[in-house]
Amino acid sequence: MRLLHTSDWHLGQTLHNFDRTYEHACFLDWLVETLAAEEIDVLLIAGDIFDNANPSAAAHRQLYRFLQQAKAKVPHLQVVVIAGNHDSPGRLEAPTPLLEAHGTVVVGNVGRTPDGAIDLERLLVPLRDRAGKVAAWCLAIPFLRPGDVPRAVLEAEETALDPYLHGTTLLYRQAFALAQSRCTGAEAIVAMGHCHMVDGQSSQDSERRIVIGGTEALPATMFDPQVAYVALGHLHLAQKVGGHEHRRYCGSPLPLSFSEVGYQHQVLVADLDGAHVQGVTPLFVPRAVQLLRVPAQPAPLGEVLAALEALDVPDAPHHAQPYLEVRVLLDGPEPGLRAQVEAALAGKPVRLAKIEPTRRHAGAEQPDQALTLDQLAQLQPDDIFRRLWVQRYGDEAPPEQLAAFAELAHALGDQA
Secondary structure, eight states, rough: OOEEEEEOBBBBOOEETTEEEHHHHHHHHHHHHHHHHHTOSSSESSOOSSSSSSOHHHHHHHHHHHHHHHHHHHHOOOEEEETTTTTTHHHTTTTTHHHHHTTTTEEOOOOOTTSBBBBBGGGEEEETTTSSSSSEEEEEEOOOOOSSSSOOOOOOGGTSSSSHHHHHHHHHHHHHHHHHHHHHHOOOEEEEEEEEEEEEOOOOSHHHHHHGGGGTOOGGGGTTTOSSSEEESOSSOOOTTTEEEEEEOOOSSSSSSSTTTSSEEEEEEEETTTTTEEEEEEEEOSSSOEEEEEEEEEEEEHHHHHHHHHHOOOOOGGGGGGGEEEEESSOOOOHHHHHHHHTTTTTTSOEEEEEEEEEEEOOOOOOGSEEEEHHHHHHOHHHHHHHHOOOOHHHHOOOOHHHHHHHHHHHHHHHO
């Protein structure tokens, strides 16, 4: 059985007010052809299908058109979709009866039985081979909010554990136990999730922080060693979890900010052989529209204008023209900055998406010591606490101080 793992499509996203419908359409067309060429049996979409909880009608049409085309191209294809933190669970699940009739299972939230217990059956999806026989079981667990996880009775030595982390681990273990009870021994168990794992590498400027203080970071130990493959979403950089070949973030298929310019986006093909994964292969997604950063590092205005005037870009239709971020290092206010940049770009087939003015810290000499305006906007209260601690004491804040600050911030947030 061949699985294709993808996530974080963010349909409906705009890049600095530029519509990205064309790029998403190119990706989805490529994905349909790839599903057929690679003879994929199951498509796993690990959350953040849409960019926000109230996506446009056009974004919905893109999703449903893709599902229709994929099923027409690969009639035996099964699709399993979980909700991410950007998605509305109810909106994603609304067309479930129609989708399930065409081989697509959507799990938007964690359901409850009439007695209030978590409905584990909804989270367990049988994956069938082309003969209709169950060849694997999928733990389709969506993005979990604190109210979604079971509340466990903790032992005395466990009382210091974060309830959310402990409850999430317990839910995965309960779902795994249910899957294991259904296995005859020859089927693989596959887990899906939309979460931030410990030591996961984030993509600057394009990922929404889930929980303040870092307490959302989940341990890889919550996955039983017998889970054949773990298909994760949320982090936009493709990466292994804890160095394990079979625990993966596939990353987003499109660059969602200029910080993602320098690497190739991908989907992953996982080949199952009985109860085990035989291998994981990345397939690189063609980039329909290029993202340019000029210059590569912030530079003084004169150098930047010279680089823009020398910029040589092939002609292209407007919807396929590259997006451009201009990075300029300033010593003070520059009221005519945008007019000078636009004059240097006159007639060039690029779309000016962003001018990133960077100002030095007082006394700083190197551009990489400065904070950009976007970075300032991304700072969370715990980021500010860490920076102030370093500024005052010259060293990183101790873990106990960070934990105390996170607890205080949570308490204040609850009161608000």
